[in-house]
Amino acid sequence: MPFPSLQNSIIMAILLLDVPLQGAKKFKEQEFAIEILLYTATLIFAAIFLFNLTAINFEFQIKAYLRKAYALLFFFFIGTTSANALAYSKLARDAGLNHKTMKSIVKKMVRAESARGGYHAKNRKSGAYGRYQILPKIAKHYARKLGIPYSKWKTPANQDRIFQAILRDNIRSLKRNNIKINAFTIYGIHQQGPSGFRAIVNNKRLTKRLERNIRHNLPGKLRSVHRTKLRKTWMRYWKKRFA
Numbered sequence: 001m002p003f004p005s006l007q008n009s010i011i012m013a014i015l016l017l018d019v020p021l022q023g024a025k026k027f028k029e030q031e032f033a034i035e036i037l038l039y040t041a042t043l044i045f046a047a048i049f050l051f052n053l054t055a056i057n058f059e060f061q062i063k064a065y066l067r068k069a070y071a072l073l074f075f076f077f078i079g080t081t082s083a084n085a086l087a088y089s090k091l092a093r094d095a096g097l098n099h100k101t102m103k104s105i106v107k108k109m110v111r112a113e114s115a116r117g118g119y120h121a122k123n124r125k126s127g128a129y130g131r132y133q134i135l136p137k138i139a140k141h142y143a144r145k146l147g148i149p150y151s152k153w154k155t156p157a158n159q160d161r162i163f164q165a166i167l168r169d170n171i172r173s174l175k176r177n178n179i180k181i182n183a184f185t186i187y188g189i190h191q192q193g194p195s196g197f198r199a200i201v202n203n204k205r206l207t208k209r210l211e212r213n214i215r216h217n218l219p220g221k222l223r224s225v226h227r228t229k230l231r232k233t234w235m236r237y238w239k240k241r242f243a
Helices: 006-030 033-051 060-095 099-113 136-146 156-176 183-201 208-216 227-241
Strands: none
Touching: 060 099, 060 156, 099 183, 136 156, 156 183, 183 208, 183 227, 208 227
């Protein structure tokens, strides 16, 4: 079989490089251990094919350049996806949940917080930003805690790190207050904050600010419900959403 031309070889290499790139993009939405295996397999398969110098007759300099570029991409994506997967694996263990359940919860949280799950989504009213709709003051606190420059907290990788830290603290708060950990409670504490969520589930007096937050996080047709029914309405709505 004749060797492919240099032009066709370059096109083939670009197509091969696109496989792990698309895989990594999709992985950012899932971030769990099983996806690492799938994308690692894709990367290794493509790397073996790309580095098989008897099958593709590249010139020496192009071979060396592509080999270095692919190696950098390989280790970069494996490193970042592994770190994210390990972080979520530990969170799942801390919460007493399995990977599949945690994966489902995070996906639902993203859909609830930002309709398209975008890292650049912004709520003009509250100022919440990003994939997880993190408030600026919360971002500032966790950026300092994690050693992230505040000016860079909005990058996708830093949003992920901050969200993971928030999730970890929220899970600890639920355990400390003997609140059952499930999809509803994990999202509820994220939405209302630890003190607000405790007040809701423990049937404590609702402050005006908390009442406003609860109404704001209900669909329009439910926001005008009487104050005496507000707590139950909110809990019933979000339990159903996260069932």
